[in-house]
Amino acid sequence: MTFAFRGLAAAGAFIALGFPAYAQTEVKIGYALAPESHYGVAAKKFEEVVLAETGDQFKFTHFPSSGLGGEREVIEGLQLGTIEATIVSSGTLANFVPETGVFDIPFLFRDLDHARSVLDGPIGQDILAKFDAVGLHALAWGEQGFRHITNNRNAIHTPADVQGLKIRTMENPVHLAAFEAMGAAPTPMAWPEVISSLQQGVIDGQENPLSVIVSVKLNEVQKYLTLSGHVYSPAMLLVSKPFWEGLDDDQKAAFEKAATEAVTAMRGFVSNVETTGVETLKERGMEVNELSPEEKAEFQASIKSAYEGYYKTYGQELVDSIVNFQ
Numbered sequence: 001m002t003f004a005f006r007g008l009a010a011a012g013a014f015i016a017l018g019f020p021a022y023a024q025t026e027v028k029i030g031y032a033l034a035p036e037s038h039y040g041v042a043a044k045k046f047e048e049v050v051l052a053e054t055g056d057q058f059k060f061t062h063f064p065s066s067g068l069g070g071e072r073e074v075i076e077g078l079q080l081g082t083i084e085a086t087i088v089s090s091g092t093l094a095n096f097v098p099e100t101g102v103f104d105i106p107f108l109f110r111d112l113d114h115a116r117s118v119l120d121g122p123i124g125q126d127i128l129a130k131f132d133a134v135g136l137h138a139l140a141w142g143e144q145g146f147r148h149i150t151n152n153r154n155a156i157h158t159p160a161d162v163q164g165l166k167i168r169t170m171e172n173p174v175h176l177a178a179f180e181a182m183g184a185a186p187t188p189m190a191w192p193e194v195i196s197s198l199q200q201g202v203i204d205g206q207e208n209p210l211s212v213i214v215s216v217k218l219n220e221v222q223k224y225l226t227l228s229g230h231v232y233s234p235a236m237l238l239v240s241k242p243f244w245e246g247l248d249d250d251q252k253a254a255f256e257k258a259a260t261e262a263v264t265a266m267r268g269f270v271s272n273v274e275t276t277g278v279e280t281l282k283e284r285g286m287e288v289n290e291l292s293p294e295e296k297a298e299f300q301a302s303i304k305s306a307y308e309g310y311y312k313t314y315g316q317e318l319v320d321s322i323v324n325f326q
């Protein structure tokens with residue numbers, strides 16, 4: 001029986017008995033960015049497909065712009081079963097499933113296609129499967145694009161330009177190690193504190209992909225944008241394990257289909273902003289420079305000591321197999 005038909009039959013039976021139609025299950029979905037961002041677009045698509053597949057069995061409530069707190073808090077809410085779904089960056093994911101940290105290694109991926117094929121291939125899918133052991137169910141990898149540095153101190157061309165730069169990083173040990181190795185002064189910080197910390201000068205800069213820089217209008221609080229593309233930024237569509245276990249097989253299939261379509265929409269959005277975002281930010285007054293291949297190589301060389309740590313943590317074989325994945 002299809003969901004729609006089953007829904008109608010159930011509703012009909014209740015109405016015939018004089019009861020209101022059955023209650024809908026609420027899906028609270030939280031994410032850090034605005035409804036018009038890549039997260040908002042994906043969350044909307046996720047809802048649309050779940051509703052199309054299941055009739056009116058579920059009711060979505062969106063909490064954009066960190067409405068339910070920082071990403072770590074939201075993931076903990078999923079574990080507790082107080083929040084049903086989220087779209088998050090890989091920022092704090094390694095605190096829950098340490099293996100995810102491998103994808104946060106700088107200069108790991110050549111381009112978006114490379115990253116997408118690794119995440120959708122066996123290495124990425126094996127890591128998704130590990131979330132069930134920690135009270136979460138990971139439905140799919142999404143993405144934000146490649147991260148770039150913004151700051152208010154100076155334009156950045158070489159590692160000398162980031163010496164002592166007070167830069168906010170995600171609460172992510174892999175990123176932190178890289179910025180320490182470069183000679184910057186990184187401060188891990190939850191996203192909801194970042195804009196006010198930039199406004200108050202507590203930090204000089206931050207790093208995020210164009211998708212975020214454009215949608216949050218970071219140009220209002222940052223002067224320089226350096227297209228460093230130092231690291232790819234994955235995202236993930238997660239649901240609460242208690243919620244997932246309460247679904248029947250047809251409902252699970254509907255959520256899986258919805259997740260696939262949601263991340264396709266997210267990736268489409270990111271591909272677009274990766275090509276249009278720089279012009280938008282220039283028009284909004286940012287001073288933009290792109291690292292030349294030689295400058296990029298200098299940054300890569302500057303984090304050699306961090307790479308030694310990454311090899312120890314994740315295994316050189318795994319890191320090399322990702323780098324060489326065709």
Ligand code: PAF
Pocket residue numbers: 032033071088089091144170190191207208212233
């Ligand atoms: O920088 C971060 O913490 C993340 O990229 C953000 C902006 C919260 C989106 O997930």
